[in-house]
Amino acid sequence: MKKVLVVLTNVTRYANTNDATGLWLGEATEFVDELTQAGLAVDYVSPKGGFVPLDPRSMSYTDANSLAIYESATFQRKALTQSLRPDQIVPTDYQAIYYTGGHGVMWDFPHNQALQDLTRQIYDQGGFVASVCHGIAGLLNVRDDQGNYLIAGKTVTGFTQAEEILAGKRRVVPFLNQKVAEAHGATFRKKRAYKSFAVRDHQLITGQNPFSARAVGKLLVQGINESGH
Template sequence: MKTILLIVTNVDMYASGRLKTGLWLSELTHIYHSAKEKGWNIIIASPKGGNVPIDPESLKPLVLDKISKDYYRSPSFMNELNHSKNLEAVKDEVFDCIYLSGGHATMYDFPDDTNLQYIIRKQYERNKMVAAICHGVGGLLNVKLSNGEYLIKGKSMTGFNWFEETIARRKKEVPFNLEAAIKERGADLKKSIIPMTSNVVVDKNLITGQNPFSSREMAKVIVRELEKQPG
């Protein structure tokens, strides 16, 4: 029986106050669905706990796939999501995988959250799986290992890049350039040849997905890699 911690945002608005943001729904639902199918234990947590806003862009018909639509319509799932645990309450628990869901909102509450950094560092140094998708990889940026170096230094990884930010028309809204920040910390950023297409990168126990279109593949890769592990 595996236990997976799914981490989500509590932020619902860009700093400008002009646009709403939040969790990108499919980046949670696909891994949630895959873990449910396996009968694994799932814990949803957020920096503050409680309510988790959903980015309205992720609910548009062109991007809302059937799995995500079904969960959005599920009262039990939405109740679980909006009663997320506080990271402080789960920081000393043991997980087989921690997964950072994305959405532009995570750029505000993930990078500097000390509980999140503690959980990730502990998980990674135990050689347990750390996974993050899209803007959720911003939660990895400021994590330092016990030797003082950034966790992502020298690692192959991916995340929502600056050209994709142009396509999303959010360059003037986001608080920082995620692609540049990843490179500044010495990581080897791997991009898909075609923007806004699936791309998942595995570097030992670090798994990252580039964008929302990587959600399905990300879930498959995590399940595959977890099933390789004993216990």
């Protein structure tokens, strides 16, 4: 059975500060819950492998299903302490790759060539490429075989400039996902701040904010079922 690869951050703090960040828990657990209910298996990878920190603020936004996954020995081992390295991944084992968010990804996702190569290989074999919230940072610089940005000419969404201002992190993040996505040729769609919104453009599925992880999961399950993989 083919699986879905979930990408997590290794970054523990906002750059040049003592403010903690990391994975936004629900963006992993809510998505995984949707896949698990559909009978799909997941693996977890991070840029360095190993330890994945949690954004402490994300613990205030959990539900019973998310907490059950978080409390499981499997998630604690495979996602939070022993996440795989990119060089341990065999792309043909996966029918999709999904980039989680949390502000930490803004520093270790955008320029990770190994993750970009995995993304392109999964996409080229007909697989899905997905992200939620800040996770779109992992897609911004992926290029196809012709050297064009993968998101060019595609409709995407992600954490918006307005949401970054509302989060109080506009001056802390190294760039704005919305602006770079548009600069790289994507059509960026958005709805109200902090409301669930996800969009699918063929093999590309993206969600706007932390409240969109389940919507991304549902679209991915639907896409995988339609593709017959």
